[in-house]
Amino acid sequence: xxxxxxxxxxxxxxxxxxxxxxxxxxxxxxxxxxxxxxxxxxxxxxxxxxxxxxxxxxxxxxxxxxxxxxxxxxxxxxxxxxxxxxxxxxxxxxxxxxxxxxxxxxxxxxxxxxxxxxxxxxxxxxxxxxxxxxxxxxxxxxxxxxxxxxxxxxxxxxxxxxxxxxxxxxxxxxxxxxxxxxxxxxxxxxxxxxxxxxxxxxxxxxxxxxxxxxxxxxxxxxxxxxxxxxxxxxxxxxxxxxxxxxxxxxxxxxxxxxxxxxxxxxxxxxxxxxxxxxxxxxxxxxxxxxxxxxxxxxxxxxxxx
Amino acid sequence: xxxxxxxxxxxxxxxxxxxxxxxxxxxxxxxxxxxxxxxxxxxxxxxxxxxxxxxxxxxxxxxxxxxxxxxxxxxxxxxxxxxxxxxxxxxxxxxxxxxxxxxxxxxxxxxxxxxxxxxxxxxxxxxxxxxxxxxxxxxxxxxxxxxxxxxxxxxxxxxxxxxxxxxxxxxxxxxxxxxxxxxxxxxxxxxxxxxxxxxxxxxxxxxxxxxxxxxxxxxxxxxxxxxxxxxxxxxxxxxxxxxxxxxxxxxxxxxxxxxxxxxxxxxxxxxxxxxxxxxxxxxxxxxxxxxxxxxxxxxxxxxxx
Numbered sequence: 001x002x003x004x005x006x007x008x009x010x011x012x013x014x015x016x017x018x019x020x021x022x023x024x025x026x027x028x029x030x031x032x033x034x035x036x037x038x039x040x041x042x043x044x045x046x047x048x049x050x051x052x053x054x055x056x057x058x059x060x061x062x063x064x065x066x067x068x069x070x071x072x073x074x075x076x077x078x079x080x081x082x083x084x085x086x087x088x089x090x091x092x093x094x095x096x097x098x099x100x101x102x103x104x105x106x107x108x109x110x111x112x113x114x115x116x117x118x119x120x121x122x123x124x125x126x127x128x129x130x131x132x133x134x135x136x137x138x139x140x141x142x143x144x145x146x147x148x149x150x151x152x153x154x155x156x157x158x159x160x161x162x163x164x165x166x167x168x169x170x171x172x173x174x175x176x177x178x179x180x181x182x183x184x185x186x187x188x189x190x191x192x193x194x195x196x197x198x199x200x201x202x203x204x205x206x207x208x209x210x211x212x213x214x215x216x217x218x219x220x221x222x223x224x225x226x227x228x229x230x231x232x233x234x235x236x237x238x239x240x241x242x243x244x245x246x247x248x249x250x251x252x253x254x255x256x257x258x259x260x261x262x263x264x265x266x267x268x269x270x271x272x273x274x275x276x277x278x279x280x281x282x283x284x285x286x287x288x289x290x291x292x293x294x295x296x297x298x299x300x301x302x303x304x305x
Numbered sequence: 306x307x308x309x310x311x312x313x314x315x316x317x318x319x320x321x322x323x324x325x326x327x328x329x330x331x332x333x334x335x336x337x338x339x340x341x342x343x344x345x346x347x348x349x350x351x352x353x354x355x356x357x358x359x360x361x362x363x364x365x366x367x368x369x370x371x372x373x374x375x376x377x378x379x380x381x382x383x384x385x386x387x388x389x390x391x392x393x394x395x396x397x398x399x400x401x402x403x404x405x406x407x408x409x410x411x412x413x414x415x416x417x418x419x420x421x422x423x424x425x426x427x428x429x430x431x432x433x434x435x436x437x438x439x440x441x442x443x444x445x446x447x448x449x450x451x452x453x454x455x456x457x458x459x460x461x462x463x464x465x466x467x468x469x470x471x472x473x474x475x476x477x478x479x480x481x482x483x484x485x486x487x488x489x490x491x492x493x494x495x496x497x498x499x500x501x502x503x504x505x506x507x508x509x510x511x512x513x514x515x516x517x518x519x520x521x522x523x524x525x526x527x528x529x530x531x532x533x534x535x536x537x538x539x540x541x542x543x544x545x546x547x548x549x550x551x552x553x554x555x556x557x558x559x560x561x562x563x564x565x566x567x568x569x570x571x572x573x574x575x576x577x578x579x580x581x582x583x584x585x586x587x588x589x590x591x592x593x594x595x596x597x598x599x600x601x602x603x604x605x606x607x608x609x610x
Contacts, residue, residue, distance in 0.1 A: 025601070026599075026601045029599040029600060029601050030599045030601070030602065032599075033593070033596050033597070033598060033599040034596045034597075035596070036596045037594070037595075037596055047352055047353055047354075048352055049352075121600075122600075125600075163468070249594065252594045253587070253590045253591055253594045254590070255594075256589075256590035256591075256593040256594045256600065256603075257586055257587070257589075257590040259593070259600045260586065260589055260590060260593065260600050260603040260604050260607055261586070261604075261607070263600055263601055263603075263604035264604040264607045264608050265570075267604060267605075267608060268570075268573050268608065281562055281565065281566070282558070282562070284561075284562075284565055285558045285559070285561035285562040285565060286558050286561075288338070288561035288564070288565065289342070289554065289557045289558045289560075289561045290342075291338050291339045291340070291341045291342055292338070292339075293338060294331075294334040294335045294337075294338040295334060295426075295427075295430075295561065295564045295565050295568055296330070296331045296334050296335070296568060297335065298561075298565040298568075299565050299566075299568035299569040299572060300572075302565055302566070302569045303569050303572060303573065
């Protein structure tokens with residue numbers, strides 16, 4: 001493959017193939033298939049305001065200090081409207097503008113049938129094949145995107161921070177199940193100990209078997225790098241656990257299953273676009289809106305033409 | 306239809322048909338098609354911690370005082386893991402346990418092919434047909450779920466609050482495009498004026514035509530009902546604008562289009578489940594994971610068997 005980690009422009013072109021749903025993508029994926037599986041994939045997620053970007057930046061600095069090549073995909077699930085994520089761009093400005101072994105890309109999900117579940121794994125596949133040691137996928141929100149990122153990642157970091165009033169709410173929303181590591185960022189702020197305690201209490205209620213991974217809680221102050229070496233140590237430990245328990249292959253096979261299904265679904269939907277009923281969608285919608293037709297019957301007419 | 310707004314148990318059973326993807330749903334939808342289009346659909350969204358539940362509760366109280374029948378669908382996009390939303394339940398406990406003209410239901414998207422885009426519109430359709438005057442759909446997060454809720458609603462309320470450090474970030478994530486009304490909740494707290502100013506500045510940068518709706522900014526302190534009458538007045542004003550500009554029919558036709566497509570896609574996916582390749586998905590995933598196959602070729606094999 002022409003694009004190795006140092007070739008920013010070739011990489012950017014390849015990732016654009018994904019964003020543009022280019023027909024060339026098939027050929028590229030065929031060529032790079034044997035090159036996959038090297039990168040450790042980190043998912044990083046959390047509510048707005050917890051400092052995801054600064055944690056990402058601190059991790060990138062740390063890994064670069066160790067001589068590793070780092071890719072970052074900043075995924076903005078709401079980009080159908082806003083036209084692109086800004087998190088990754090901010091990091092690029094600050095530190096790594098001239099570092100050819102850091103590749104940062106904002107991924108927009110707009111316009112893609114299947115959204116993130118379609119585009120992100122393929123961009124990830126390209127960075128992996130290009131030889132990045134670590135690929136970090138960062139996303140905002142406590143929602144479907146987060147769940148999808150967790151299913152893509154080898155190791156999922158859930159970032160929380162004191163003073164947002166949401167640690168308990170976020171816990172309810174299912175982060176316990178997706179977090180491999182909890183990062184309590186802004187740990188120099190009042191209330192950080194309370195957040196750590198809340199998470200610890202929550203974890204104490206979970207039933208872990210002795211072979212299960214128990215998510216550690218790492219306190220960080222990302223701008224000053226406090227706690228960042230603890231965080232990378234926890235990530236290493238998780239990676240070792242994944243490998244020793246056969247979990248890594250299991251997770252990655254599940255990821256491949258999702259990816260294949262998403263592509264197949266996109267293909268099916270594409271075919272649906274060619275069905276005779278598609279041109280009648282506006283008319284069918286108008287009849288449903290007017291109460292003249294139910295949506296199931298309309299869907300039948302859409303499929304059968 | 307047997308279930309009118311006062312019959313909680315009949316309604317609950319009908320909504321369960323949606324959650325269970327029951328085959329009876331087709332028949333129900335056919336019967337209720339002519340009854341649709343009465344309810345005003347409010348979407349309510351915002352980050353964790355802004356007080357969405359208390360705003361919802363305040364709106365329910367207010368509408369009940371006016372004698373209106375109110376349905377609430379609390380949608381939790383992360384429920385594939387957590388097993389259900391808790392927002393609606395909390396409200397139910399507090400105020401309306403014995404009020405038969407308030408129907409509150411937590412919607413989980415787990416297990417549904419197509420997730421929220423499939424189940425929520427159908428539950429909405431049932432409440433609409435049952436004669437509710439207002440149906441309020443509440444969801445957490447700044448993500449895909451939020452965008453989907455906005456596409457379902459006649460009027461979308463974006464709730465923000467001071468002290469979360471996310472007003473600007475949230476703005477970047479596209480809320481400007483989905484908000485019909487901004488609600489600055491917890492307006493008695495320090496920083497509330499700054500939040501109002503930030504949103505006002507953001508709106509000033511947008512290019513509105515004279516016929517466009519310009520989102521008002523309403524300050525509320527939901528637990529004490531401060532600002533809640535301003536909020537319902539703004540909602541009424543938006544509804545009048547929707548009707549006079551022909552926007553309501555346009556929005557609802559777009560909603561019906563999405564709904565029909567989602568059902569058709571689910572149906573296609575269902576058919577995919579019956580394809581000969583489906584039983585080979587695990588094997589195909591293992592080969593992709595091992596780098597022996599690319600995901601496109603795997604998807605082709607999945608479709609063609």
